[in-house]
Amino acid sequence: MIDAVIYRTKSGAIHSFAISGHAFFAERGQDIVCAGVSAVSVGAINAVHALTGITPIIDHDEDGFLRCTLPEEIQESTYEKVQLLLEGMVVSLQTIEENYREHIKITFKKQEVE
Incomplete structure (x- = not known):
């Protein structure tokens, strides 16, 4: 099962996310759930970078692990755009979860960061 964890700040903004496991x-090579999750998460990271100029901190490996953390200092107007892109990623992941519950689970956790 793919485990996707979305880490939010106390105020509810997305601070980071981590995805691990296999569907x-x-x-x-034929796994549409894995391909969908990969496309949505990597696409969101690429969109954040291409559309806002923000380069998230990325950690990944060949076993399906991906962690993305936002840098500390982001201007407010840019931060809002980044949040919109990441919330769009969450919606897409939830859509995949609705259709393939036995293969992906999304968890939300609050961080102490603000």
């Missing part, structure tokens, strides 16, 4: 929906 096991189909064979490697």
Whole structure:
């Protein structure tokens, strides 16, 4: 199962997210759940960078682990754009979860950061 954890600040903004595991929906290379989650999460990171100029801090490996953390200092107007892009990612991941509950689980956690 793919585990997606969305970390929010006390005020509810997305601070980071981590995705790990495998969907096991189909064979490697044929797994539409894995492909969808990868496309949505990597696409969101790419959109944040391309559309706002913000470069998130990324950690990943070949086993399906991806962590994305926003840098500390982001101007307010840019921060709002970044949040909109990341919230769009969450909506897309939730849509995948609604259709493939046995293969992906999304969890939301509050961080102490603000």
